[in-house]
Amino acid sequence: MSHSAIQNSPANAAETATMPAPEQSGKGPELPARKPRRSFLPYGLIMPAVILEVLIHIGPMILGVWIAFISLNQLNLTNWLNAPFVGLQNFVNGLNPESTIGQAFFSTVGRTMLYTVTVVGFSWILGMAGAVFLSSNFKGRAILRTFFLVPYALPAYVGTIAWAFMFNQRDGAVNQILVDTLHLFGDERPFWLLGGNSFGAMIMVNIWQLWPFAFLMLMAALQNVPNDVYEAAAIDGATLWQQFRTITLPMVQPANGVLLLVMSLWTFNQFNIPFVLFGAASPKEATLVSPLIYQNSFGSWNFGLGGAMSVLLLIALFIASIFYIRMVLPKGGDND
Amino acid sequence: MIETRNFRILRNVVLSILALWVAIPLYVVASTSMKPLKDVSGLFQWLPREITLAPYFDIWTTVPLGKYFQNSLIITVSATACSVTVAVLAAYAVARLQFKGKRVFSLTVLSTQMFPGILFLLPLYLIFTQIRNITGIQLQGSYPGLIITYMTFTLPFAIWMLSGYFASIPKELEEASMIDGTGRMGALFRVVLPVAKPGIIAVAVYSFISAWGEVLFASVLTNEATKTLSLGLKSYASESDVFWNQLMAASVVVSLPVLIGFILVQKHLVAGLSAGAVK
Numbered sequence: 001m002s003h004s005a006i007q008n009s010p011a012n013a014a015e016t017a018t019m020p021a022p023e024q025s026g027k028g029p030e031l032p033a034r035k036p037r038r039s040f041l042p043y044g045l046i047m048p049a050v051i052l053e054v055l056i057h058i059g060p061m062i063l064g065v066w067i068a069f070i071s072l073n074q075l076n077l078t079n080w081l082n083a084p085f086v087g088l089q090n091f092v093n094g095l096n097p098e099s100t101i102g103q104a105f106f107s108t109v110g111r112t113m114l115y116t117v118t119v120v121g122f123s124w125i126l127g128m129a130g131a132v133f134l135s136s137n138f139k140g141r142a143i144l145r146t147f148f149l150v151p152y153a154l155p156a157y158v159g160t161i162a163w164a165f166m167f168n169q170r171d172g173a174v175n176q177i178l179v180d181t182l183h184l185f186g187d188e189r190p191f192w193l194l195g196g197n198s199f200g201a202m203i204m205v206n207i208w209q210l211w212p213f214a215f216l217m218l219m220a221a222l223q224n225v226p227n228d229v230y231e232a233a234a235i236d237g238a239t240l241w242q243q244f245r246t247i248t249l250p251m252v253q254p255a256n257g258v259l260l261l262v263m264s265l266w267t268f269n270q271f272n273i274p275f276v277l278f279g280a281a282s283p284k285e286a287t288l289v290s291p292l293i294y295q296n297s298f299g300s301w302n303f304g305l306g307g308a309m310s311v312l313l314l315i316a317l318f319i320a321s322i323f324y325i326r327m328v329l330p331k332g333g334d335n336d
Numbered sequence: 337m338i339e340t341r342n343f344r345i346l347r348n349v350v351l352s353i354l355a356l357w358v359a360i361p362l363y364v365v366a367s368t369s370m371k372p373l374k375d376v377s378g379l380f381q382w383l384p385r386e387i388t389l390a391p392y393f394d395i396w397t398t399v400p401l402g403k404y405f406q407n408s409l410i411i412t413v414s415a416t417a418c419s420v421t422v423a424v425l426a427a428y429a430v431a432r433l434q435f436k437g438k439r440v441f442s443l444t445v446l447s448t449q450m451f452p453g454i455l456f457l458l459p460l461y462l463i464f465t466q467i468r469n470i471t472g473i474q475l476q477g478s479y480p481g482l483i484i485t486y487m488t489f490t491l492p493f494a495i496w497m498l499s500g501y502f503a504s505i506p507k508e509l510e511e512a513s514m515i516d517g518t519g520r521m522g523a524l525f526r527v528v529l530p531v532a533k534p535g536i537i538a539v540a541v542y543s544f545i546s547a548w549g550e551v552l553f554a555s556v557l558t559n560e561a562t563k564t565l566s567l568g569l570k571s572y573a574s575e576s577d578v579f580w581n582q583l584m585a586a587s588v589v590v591s592l593p594v595l596i597g598f599i600l601v602q603k604h605l606v607a608g609l610s611a612g613a614v615k
Contacts, residue, residue, distance in 0.1 A: 269452030
């Protein structure tokens with residue numbers, strides 16, 4: 001039964017996992033490799049991965065929590081084992097809503113949430129539109145399908161560089177269209193990478209890069225919808241919108257949970273786009289959580305503060321990943 | 337959906353808008369990469385006045401692009417190769433064998449894959465500093481240091497994707513092989529691996545792509561000698577000037593390997609990505 005814990009589709013896994021486990025009783029005896037129940041083989045196989053997981057994930061994560069409780073700055077950075085323990089001081093400094101640092105932190109968390117909801121929402125809508133209209137057959141469909149995936153396949157920094165060039169204030173392509181062609185802002189040429197506009201510009205870039213992923217996943221989910229269901233609905237007089245709402249949407253529902261959660265986590269953790277668009281320090285109107293921790297740690301070398309913020313992020317992501325794991329790895333899927 | 341006339345009109349409109357939205361930045365990159373510098377500095381011209389391939393030759397001398405390429409290749413290929421090798425063994429165990437602690441192992445892999453690099457960068461930076469203090473081994477700015485940090489995101493991804501692939505291979509194949517006396521490992525190497533080859537290649541290409549685009553670790557842990565493409569491209573912007581045409585030409589050049597790889601394996605990727613939706 002254990003092998004079915006991980007399947008090709010989450011829906012599939014859920015289905016198999018709820019079935020009663022038929023311990024391989026019938027065909028077991030004649031297979032020599034099955035007999036030794038207490039085999040060391042599995043442990044031998046996972047050993048390299050376990051060692052690496054401990055070295056690069058678990059160890060650093062524990063150290064990361066420790067950092068949050070010590071006073072670490074540029075002076076004692078190279079000798080951090082002897083850095084003084086300060087208890088909750090970093091959290092008090094970082095989370096005090098009265099202080100500038102605390103205010104910056106909370107407004108950054110709120111801004112990052114708004115950012116995440118906007119980017120994921122639009123990416124999902126565009127991805128859905130692409131998937132619905134590309135699931136019917138027509139000439140040029142295969143080419144268009146591959147073409148839509150290009151922004152996702154490009155190195156993230158390349159897509160961002162392209163947009164940075166287009167957002168150029170003086171004579172970029174965006175202002176060329178909006179100001180010179182459409183005359184939207186009168187004589188003004190807005191700055192897109194400074195102040196409040198930078199938040200919108202960053203959202204734009206992120207949607208451009210993320211929507212193909214939604215498209216890819218929804219496209220895969222839609223392939224399972226038999227066309228005669230639509231035919232039957234059309235004969236009954238259902239409009240296109242009704243067909244979409246009553247057939248398409250419910251059919252992608254199983255894939256949707258994981259898709260939305262994964263896209264939200266990626267977007268919430270976004271670092272590359274602001275880093276390439278703005279450099280190490282984002283405009284304060286466009287600072288997200290990951291870049292804020294980066295700035296505190298490697299900009300002002302206040303690792304303790306960066307560590308405290310990391311711990312909070314870790315707790316939040318832990319909760320989110322529990323939901324994620326529930327969706328992709330249903331309980332009872334193995335014998336542990 | 338049913339192809340009524342309205343549906344077709346709507347489809348053409350929506351797909352055209354989407355295609356335009358994808359195409360504009362790509363067109364801007366491609367056209368700018370073929371303009372002389374004097375045509376790039378002024379107001380953006382949708383139709384180039386003059387087409388030249390000079391930027392594609394100049395990029396190699398303006399900045400040490402070849403060196404950046406070499407650094408990115410060494411780091412990305414090593415991280416991918418190590419991850420895939422380790423992951424093949426672990427993923428096979430997860431997909432096929434029963435053992436105590438399997439769920440804990442799967443949960444660890446799954447959850448670490450969701451954590452952002454910044455959570456690992458801070459502590460790894462400190463660990464590297466300490467290793468230097470104690471042993472004198474300099475990991476900051478070195479290839480091994482970067483390869484290790486890149487594995488923080490390529491490894492969990494590879495394990496998760498590959499276990500999905502292995503689980504989808506019919507068990508009967510291995511059972512037949514084991515009856516012939518090959519044993520588990522023999523079955524893995526002689527039967528499972530050849531069958532799973534497209535999946536393994538897809539996972540490798542995908543790890544390669546994500547490592548190729550990495551910015552965060554590279555921004556802290558590289559130095560002049562080990563700088564990767566993701567940071568090296570910044571060098572086309574000096575304090576006074578930005579060689580936008582060369583920057584765009586270099587963007588095209590660094591994108592081509594991953595773009596070709598992606599297009600070649602996209603069919604296998606869709607199946608694998610649906611399994612865990614991972615990056």
